[in-house]
Amino acid sequence: MGQLTLLLQVAFRNLFASWVNVIIGAIVLFGTLLVVVGGAVVESLDESLSRSIIGSVAGHIQVYSEKSKDSLALFGKMGGEANLSAIEKFSDIKKVLLQHPNVKTVVPMGSNSTLMTSGNTVDLTLARLRDLYKQAAPGETPDLRAQIDSVKAHVRQMIAFLDEDLKKRNALASENTLDPTDLQALARAQSPEFWDGFEKDPLASLEFLENRIAPLVADGDLIGMRYVGTDLVSFQKTFDRMRIVDGTPVPEGQRGMLLSKFFYEEFFKLKTARRLDLIKEARDVNHKKIAEDPEIQRRLKENQTQTRELLLQLDPLKTQQATARLRKVLGSNETGLEKLLVSFFTMDDTNFDTRYQQFYEELVPLLDLYRIRLGDELSITSFTRTGYAKSANVKVYGTYEFTGMEKSQVAGALNLMDLITFRELYGYMTVDQKDELEKLQAASGVAEVKREDAEASLFSEDSSLVAESSEGIIDEDVQLDGASQARRQEELARRKYTQQDTEDGMVLHAAVILKNPDTLEQTIAELQESTKKAGLPLKVVSWHQASDIIGQIILVAKLVLYAAVFIIFVVAVVIINNSVMMATLQRVREIGTMRAIGAQRGFVLGMVLVETTVLGLVFGAVGALLGTLAVKKLGTMGIPALHESMHFFFSGPRLFPSLHASNIVTALVIVVGVSAFSTFYPAFLATRVSPLQAMQTDE
Amino acid sequence: MTHLTAVPSADGARPIVSLTDVIKTYTLGKVEVPALRGVTLKVYPGEFISIAGPSGSGKTTALNLIGCVDTASSGVVMVDGQDTKQLTERQLTHLRLHTIGFIFQSFNLVSVLSVFQNVEFPLLLQRKLSADERRQRVMTLLEQVGLDKHAKHRPNELSGGQRQRVAVARALVTRPKLVLADEPTANLDSVTGQNIIDLMKELNRKEGTTFIFSTHDAKVMNHANAVVRLADGKILGRITPAEAQMAMAASAEGH
Numbered sequence: 007m008g009q010l011t012l013l014l015q016v017a018f019r020n021l022f023a024s025w026v027n028v029i030i031g032a033i034v035l036f037g038t039l040l041v042v043v044g045g046a047v048v049e050s051l052d053e054s055l056s057r058s059i060i061g062s063v064a065g066h067i068q069v070y071s072e073k074s075k076d077s078l079a080l081f082g083k084m085g086g087e088a089n090l091s092a093i094e095k096f097s098d099i100k101k102v103l104l105q106h107p108n109v110k111t112v113v114p115m116g117s118n119s120t121l122m123t124s125g126n127t128v129d130l131t132l133a134r135l136r137d138l139y140k141q142a143a144p145g146e147t148p149d150l151r152a153q154i155d156s157v158k159a160h161v162r163q164m165i166a167f168l169d170e171d172l173k174k175r176n177a178l179a180s181e182n183t184l185d186p187t188d189l190q191a192l193a194r195a196q197s198p199e200f201w202d203g204f205e206k207d208p209l210a211s212l213e214f215l216e217n218r219i220a221p222l223v224a225d226g227d228l229i230g231m232r233y234v235g236t237d238l239v240s241f242q243k244t245f246d247r248m249r250i251v252d253g254t255p256v257p258e259g260q261r262g263m264l265l266s267k268f269f270y271e272e273f274f275k276l277k278t279a280r281r282l283d284l285i286k287e288a289r290d291v292n293h294k295k296i297a298e299d300p301e302i303q304r305r306l307k308e309n310q311t312q313t314r315e316l317l318l319q320l321d322p323l324k325t326q327q328a329t330a331r332l333r334k335v336l337g338s339n340e341t342g343l344e345k346l347l348v349s350f351f352t353m354d355d356t357n358f359d360t361r362y363q364q365f366y367e368e369l370v371p372l373l374d375l376y377r378i379r380l381g382d383e384l385s386i387t388s389f390t391r392t393g394y395a396k397s398a399n400v401k402v403y404g405t406y407e408f409t410g411m412e413k414s415q416v417a418g419a420l421n422l423m424d425l426i427t428f429r430e431l432y433g434y435m436t437v438d439q440k441d442e443l444e445k446l447q448a449a450s451g452v453a454e455v456k457r458e459d460a461e462a463s464l465f466s467e468d469s470s471l472v473a474e475s476s477e478g479i480i481d482e483d484v485q486l487d488g489a490s491q492a493r494r495q496e497e498l499a500r501r502k503y504t505q506q507d508t509e510d511g512m513v514l515h516a517a518v519i520l521k522n523p524d525t526l527e528q529t530i531a532e533l534q535e536s537t538k539k540a541g542l543p544l545k546v547v548s549w550h551q552a553s554d555i556i557g558q559i560i561l562v563a564k565l566v567l568y569a570a571v572f573i574i575f576v577v578a579v580v581i582i583n584n585s586v587m588m589a590t591l592q593r594v595r596e597i598g599t600m601r602a603i604g605a606q607r608g609f610v611l612g613m614v615l616v617e618t619t620v621l622g623l624v625f626g627a628v629g630a631l632l633g634t635l636a637v638k639k640l641g642t643m644g645i646p647a648l649h650e651s652m653h654f655f656f657s658g659p660r661l662f663p664s665l666h667a668s669n670i671v672t673a674l675v676i677v678v679g680v681s682a683f684s685t686f687y688p689a690f691l692a693t694r695v696s697p698l699q700a701m702q703t704d705e
Numbered sequence: 706m707t708h709l710t711a712v713p714s715a716d717g718a719r720p721i722v723s724l725t726d727v728i729k730t731y732t733l734g735k736v737e738v739p740a741l742r743g744v745t746l747k748v749y750p751g752e753f754i755s756i757a758g759p760s761g762s763g764k765t766t767a768l769n770l771i772g773c774v775d776t777a778s779s780g781v782v783m784v785d786g787q788d789t790k791q792l793t794e795r796q797l798t799h800l801r802l803h804t805i806g807f808i809f810q811s812f813n814l815v816s817v818l819s820v821f822q823n824v825e826f827p828l829l830l831q832r833k834l835s836a837d838e839r840r841q842r843v844m845t846l847l848e849q850v851g852l853d854k855h856a857k858h859r860p861n862e863l864s865g866g867q868r869q870r871v872a873v874a875r876a877l878v879t880r881p882k883l884v885l886a887d888e889p890t891a892n893l894d895s896v897t898g899q900n901i902i903d904l905m906k907e908l909n910r911k912e913g914t915t916f917i918f919s920t921h922d923a924k925v926m927n928h929a930n931a932v933v934r935l936a937d938g939k940i941l942g943r944i945t946p947a948e949a950q951m952a953m954a955a956s957a958e959g960h
Contacts, residue, residue, distance in 0.1 A: 596813075602774050603826065
């Protein structure tokens with residue numbers, strides 16, 4: 007006891023006796039600081055990411071068919087969608103999964119993606135014109151006539167712009183790249199004769215414009231859209247971070263879609279407006295300056311060069327209005343709208359806020375702010391697994407977002423859809439199609455099942471009809487003619503489906519929410535077992551695995567931290583080793599004296615080890631304390647996400663790291679271990695110091 | 706000057722130190738340097754002996770062998786009845802701790818420890834006494850060397866003489882049978898050196914501790930019961946301090 011007290015005393019007093027110790031101390035301090043802060047940040051990152059992933063779509067566990075060729079990647083993967091096998095009947099696996107005491111909810115899902123165009127302005131305007139003619143068909147009113155004339159004038163203006171653009175483009179190109187038939191079509195569309203004769207057969211004229219002119223305008227975007235088909239009611243109940251932003255939820259039992267707010271803004275909003283929004287956000291939230299930020303400057307420049315987007319949307323009347331408003335706002339005598347727009351969009355830090363407000367107050371009322379409005383139908387075409395193109399019109403009821411991840415591209419890429427539509431797009435026969443098939447069969451006299459029986463056999467547990475509905479059965483024969491197609495669409499949009507319709511059909515995967523997430527791994531193993539026993543072999547994976555690349559990022563962050571810590575401590579080992587060697591050499595006489603007086607080698611070994619351990623503990627404690635303070639500070643301030651893509655990882659715009667006792671304990675154990683380890687060799691050398699060294703004199 | 710201590714006797718009493726035909730050769734590179742060439746010497750308990758001789762005569766080597774910090778190339782070194790050649794490194798250390806006290810030319814105090822802790826150090830290594838006993842023992846000795854007021858000081862706050870007195874106290878704190886001092890006064894001025902020798906002498910008389918010290922200072926030699934003269938690694942003889950002084954004077958004249 008007395009000896010240890012002595013050793014500790016010697017150790018403490020030697021702490022600042024040598025500058026070498028101070029250097030070791032500094033390294034140890036820094037190392038501990040890094041372990042504590044880094045550990046806390048990475049752990050919090052892990053927690054927040056898990057909150058993001060679990061709370062947005064994954065749940066704690068995801069299950070999918072064991073026959074799947076790929077592994078599930080909820081947020082998409084390189085090279086398209088994961089190839090998953092279908093689970094034929096969701097209710098079967100739901101029943102098995104719910105038998106586990108730890109399973110709270112199971113949400114059916116299917117994810118897929120598609121490419122779509124946002125539609126070009128000419129198409130949209132022509133569609134509006136067609137609509138007006140349709141309305142006017144039973145009897146024309148003066149009001150309708152005025153509208154028709156206005157839209158017609160708009161179309162003519164568009165064609166003029168188009169002609170101008172094409173000629174400019176042609177002048178720039180070395181060769182004449184235009185197809186002569188296009189030029190002919192364009193000439194015809196501009197000729198007064200065409201417009202004079204328009205009213206004789208408006209629909210034929212429209213068809214000409216739609217087929218020959220609209221394709222020449224290339225302002226539609228190709229949009230890659232990911233969607234998750236799910237039980238929307240259950241989804242919203244389960245993932246409580248989900249929030250409807252605009253519009254309404256899809257009414258229970260109906261077909262419909264909810265677009266991600268981020269996706270909607272990013273791809274369907276008027277680009278000029280979107281750019282202005284982003285600039286405003288950069289200025290207000292991130293405190294950027296137009297004068298200093300090249301990205302903002304680029305966006306402003308784009309607004310000036312891409313005024314065509316606005317010009318095309320405005321019919322002659324609105325063009326006049328816009329011109330008048332801009333002249334007033336700018337105090338200009340300019341008459342050309344394009345020039346006015348360019349000077350309006352010439353913005354700097356002093357006038358941005360006013361111009362932003364003016365844009366929304368003066369110009370936006372004249373424009374379509376979104377290409378797809380809430381309540382519109384979105385036409386989605388998707389390829390079934392066997393290669394057929396399937397399309398469906400889905401009504402967009404609203405936009406939604408996940409709280410905290412409003413700006414995240416990852417979370418924002420997911421659009422939600424009802425399961426019935428999803429199945430249809432995936433190439434599965436839906437209840438409606440079965441009905442139709444039966445109607446057709448009945449009509450053609452090949453009915454095998456009566457309507458009433460069909461209903462029963464469709465919804466009974468051991469339905470042979472449902473079992474038959476495997477991919478590939480898609481009947482291209484059952485294509486209906488245009489009119490009945492439209493009627494069918496309208497019918498479908500209003501049609502109500504039962505919960506059974508939703509649950510008895512195919513899904514690709516399902517989210518499992520647990521009552522106690524702490525026993526995740528155990529539950530996974532047990533579910534794997536129980537589904538196998540039930541004859542429904544599933545792959546059961548944690549949210550980590552289910553999110554593929556995204557889930558791995560935390561692993562990468564951990565690896566980077568551990569590598570940094572490892573390097574620091576390797577350096578520490580080398581430096582401590584060298585320093586203690588030097589210190590030992592400096593103390594040869596002292597050690598020799600102790601040995602001469604009667605200290606055994608073990609005592610000397612103990613002395614050196616205790617000294618470095620104390621050194622490690624003292625400086626480690628200071629480092630841990632500083633680290634704790636740093637984490638506390640970060641915990642209140644938060645680490646701002648430097649880029650919007652980090653919102654998903656931070657589960658919000660800022661990460662608030664918190665400290666666990668384990669962080670500090672780990673740091674101290676590592677530090678003390680490292681310092682003791684790096685002292686072994688010099689300590690061994692110290693034991694070799696001969697008592698004879700005591701006899702040497704200083705002089 | 707009369708000496709009240711036990712006079713060396715060949716009859717009956719066992720010598721505490723006994724060197725028989727001791728040869729010690731150091732190897733410096735390829736050259737063998739003889740330090741002791743056949744030394745035979747007996748020291749009896751209670752003696753106060755000085756080893757004298759010019760530098761290089763083998764004084765320090767002899768003390769190192771007696772102090773068990775080095776071993777002989779040949780011959781027998783017996784300390785407290787034990788043949789040091791037969792002992793392991795551990796046992797030698799044990800012997801040093803319990804039987805021998807050391808006083809060094811450069812004091813060799815542990816700079817980060819206080820005066821008290823320096824003196825207490827060997828007792829802690831021994832692990833025989835309780836904290837109270839240690840305290841009592843240390844304070845008694847510090848009183849004896851006149852440093853009880855300086856118990857809490859650090860060595861660097863003391864003068865050279867005070868430091869060497871701390872070293873004396875440290876050497877005696879375990880109540881060793883034998884105290885070895887290699888040139889204990891070499892780093893001190895003559896008055897201080899004199900005081901240290903007086904202190905050693907007094908302890909020798911009171912406690913009966915055997916002292917063997919080396920010196921080349923005639924005044925210091927004077928205090929010894931006997932002077933062992935060494936030259937070129939051989940003992941010239943065991944003489945009285947007075948004879949030694951005469952011999953030294955003679956050799957000085959001879960030069």
